[in-house]
Structures are given as structure tokens and as C-alpha cells.
Amino acid sequence: MSDDFNWDDAVNEWQHHTPDLPALKRTMRWETWRMKLIIVMDFIALLALIPAMAYLFSGEHTTSFKVFFVFLSIWAVIGAYFDLRLRQGLWQQDGSSTRHMLEFALKRANAGVHIARFTVIYIAIFMMALIGWVAYLSVYEMAILSQEERWFALVVSLVVSAGVLVGGILFGRKKKQEAEQLTGMLRQYQES
Amino acid sequence: MSQQDRLFNDVWQQYFPAIARVVQSYEAIPALQEELQQDIAVAVWRSLPRFNHQSSIKTYILSIAHNRSISHVAKHVREGVSTSTDDMAIAGDECPVLDLESARKMSRLTKAMHRLPVVQRQLLGLALEGLSYDEIAEVLGITVNNVGVRLNRAKKALKDAVERS
Numbered sequence: 001m002s003d004d005f006n007w008d009d010a011v012n013e014w015q016h017h018t019p020d021l022p023a024l025k026r027t028m029r030w031e032t033w034r035m036k037l038i039i040v041m042d043f044i045a046l047l048a049l050i051p052a053m054a055y056l057f058s059g060e061h062t063t064s065f066k067v068f069f070v071f072l073s074i075w076a077v078i079g080a081y082f083d084l085r086l087r088q089g090l091w092q093q094d095g096s097s098t099r100h101m102l103e104f105a106l107k108r109a110n111a112g113v114h115i116a117r118f119t120v121i122y123i124a125i126f127m128m129a130l131i132g133w134v135a136y137l138s139v140y141e142m143a144i145l146s147q148e149e150r151w152f153a154l155v156v157s158l159v160v161s162a163g164v165l166v167g168g169i170l171f172g173r174k175k176k177q178e179a180e181q182l183t184g185m186l187r188q189y190q191e192s
Numbered sequence: 193m194s195q196q197d198r199l200f201n202d203v204w205q206q207y208f209p210a211i212a213r214v215v216q217s218y219e220a221i222p223a224l225q226e227e228l229q230q231d232i233a234v235a236v237w238r239s240l241p242r243f244n245h246q247s248s249i250k251t252y253i254l255s256i257a258h259n260r261s262i263s264h265v266a267k268h269v270r271e272g273v274s275t276s277t278d279d280m281a282i283a284g285d286e287c288p289v290l291d292l293e294s295a296r297k298m299s300r301l302t303k304a305m306h307r308l309p310v311v312q313r314q315l316l317g318l319a320l321e322g323l324s325y326d327e328i329a330e331v332l333g334i335t336v337n338n339v340g341v342r343l344n345r346a347k348k349a350l351k352d353a354v355e356r357s
Contacts, residue, residue: 098332
């Protein structure tokens with residue numbers, strides 16, 4: 001491989017070369033458990049709703065509070081159910097070849113697009129319910145919270161929800177781009 | 193240290209040069225090389241207990257390394273030319289005596305590979321490591337005949353890219 005390229009020289013050069021890479025960090029165990037940990041945390045959050053509900057129904061809270069938190073709990077369960085359903089079949093790929101890997105990555109990217117769409121609709125409905133509840137409080141149950149507390153609760157909830165909404169839209173776009181790129185790459189492995 | 197850790201250490205030590213070459217053939221930016229190497233290490237560590245001895249361990253490890261690298265390229269949305277290779281440093285670049293010529297050749301070869309589409313980079317990387325057509329076909333998930341045709345095209349593309357540089 002002086003100036004003219006020679007395959008055998010290239011093979012020889014290649015196999016005798018060891019690039020200088022930094023030392024490996026020990027994060028293997030953490031990476032393996034991260035995905036499982038997220039699911040465990042999801043379930044813990046869902047389980048935490050049970051004592052919260054018990055507290056709400058045992059105390060002297062108004063009907064609108066109870067109705068809203070029942071809606072919130074049902075909504076959280078629906079969210080967790082669809083999240084798990086949309087991730088079905090995404091835990092392990094079928095084969096080990098690059099083509100299989102790309103097919104699997106594409107499946108995951110498409111699921112990401114669906115999850116993002118679902119999140120946007122899910123949060124939009126939640127935001128509408130929240131605004132409706134605060135409006136109801138303002139008209140019928142003004143004594144429960146002061147005006148400042150109502151505004152504070154509304155603004156904080158809306159900011160958080162809007163953040164998740166924007167995040168969902170951006171995540172969806174990113175996953176869509178990823179899916180388009182993976183489709184292009186997969187085509188390279190499928191064409192003869 | 194668990195058995196999985198011991199197995200990983202042995203395999204990593206033995207195949208590190210090949211893995212490092214895979215990393216360098218897909219990624220030129222040192223910080224991202226480190227990230228990719230880490231990704232590959234995690235994937236190897238996780239996959240080792242599933243190794244079923246149907247292929248050689250070398251093919252298995254290279255398959256994991258290439259698949260992680262392709263995912264990395266997809267993630268960073270950089271098909272074909274993944275990064276600027278102009279400032280790419282190859283180990284030995286600064287060595288004054290015999291290694292200099294070898295480092296220059298490797299630098300040209302790696303830079304030329306970076307200009308090729310991912311599928312050609314993968315084919316060439318595996319062939320340069322000495323894998324057979326059967327093994328390459330298994331890694332890529334294509335037929336052996338297809339490997340022959342594609343590899344010839346890839347070699348020609350590499351030759352053109354090296355000679356143009």
C-alpha cells in the first residue's frame with residue numbers, strides 16, 4: 001500500500017494495528033439493570049397511588065378532589081398499560097445479524113414514534129382535565145384553596161405538562177428521523 | 193469477581209485490538225470513540241452468556257462490535273461519512289522511526305473507510321480481520337454469494353478512496 005492500493009498489504013497493516021483507546025469504565029451491571037429499574041419505578045409510582053387514594057377517601061376532601069384523583073389514578077394505569085403494550089416485542093431481537101439488528105432498531109424507532117404520539121394525546125387530555133378541574137374549583141369550591149394556591153397549582157401543573165408535551169413532540173420527531181435513516185440503512189442490507 | 197466478569201475480562205483482553213479497530217473504522221472523534229467502545233463492552237458483557245458456540249468467538253465478538261457501531265452511526269445520524277477525518281489521530285502518528293510509515297498507511301486506510309457507506313465499511317472491516325465469506329454472511333444476515341459480489345465492489349471503492357486521498 002505505497003501509493004497504489006494493495007488488498008493483502010492492507011490486511012497486513014490492519015491486523016497489526018492496535019488503536020489507542022482510553023481505558024474501559026466499569027458500568028456493565030448498571031447498564032443491564034437500568035431498563036428493568038425504570039419499569040420497577042413505574043410500578044412503585046402506580047402502587048403509591050393506592051395509599052394516596054386511601055388518604056383522600058378517608059379524609060374530608062370535596063367530591064371534586066376525589067373525582068379528579070380517581071381520574072388521575074385511572075389515567076396513570078391507562079398510561080402504564082399502553083406504555084407496556086407499545087413496548088411489547090422490543091425487549092430482545094430475534095437474530096444476531098446486522099440485518100436483524102437493523103430490523104429490531106427500526107421496530108424500536110417506530111414504537112418510539114407511537115409512544116411519542118400517545119404521550120402527546122395522553123398529556124393533552126390530562127391538561128384539559130386539569131384546567132376543567134381548576135375552573136370548577138374557581139366557580140364552585142372557592143373556599144378550598146386560596147386564589148394564589150389555585151394559580152400556583154395550575155401554573156406548575158401546566159408548565160410540567162407543557163414540558164412533557166413539547167418533549168413528546170421532539171422525541172417523536174427524533175424517532176421519526178431515526179426510523180427514516182434506519183429504513184435507508186436496512187435497504188442496503190436487503191438489496192442484492 | 194463473577195464467572196461472567198472473568199469471561200468478559202479474558203475475551204476483552206484477547207479481542208481488544210480487533211474491537212478497537214472496529215471502533216476506529218466507524219468513529220473518528222475520540223470522545224465518541226470512548227462512548228462507542230463503552231457501548232460495545234456493555235453489549236459484549238451482556239451477550240457472552242448467550243454465546244452458543246455455533247460460530248467462532250471471534251466472529252461473535254466482531255458481530256456485536258459491528259452491530260453496536262452501526263447503531264452508533266444511526267444514533268448520530270451520520271450515514272456514510274460519520275465524522276470529519278481531517279484531524280483524526282492514529283496511534284503511532286508521532287513515532288519518528290519505523291512506525292511512521294505504518295501509521296501513515298493506517299491513517300490513509302481508515303480515512304478512506306470513513307468515506308464509504310456503512311455496509312461497505314462493515315464488509316471491509318470484517319474481511320480485513322480475516323473472516324471467511326461464510327462468517328461475513330452470518331454477521332450481516334445476507335447470502336454468501338452476495339458477500340462475494342458486495343465485497344468486490346467494496347474493495348474497489350476502498351481502492352479508489354485510498355488512491356484519491
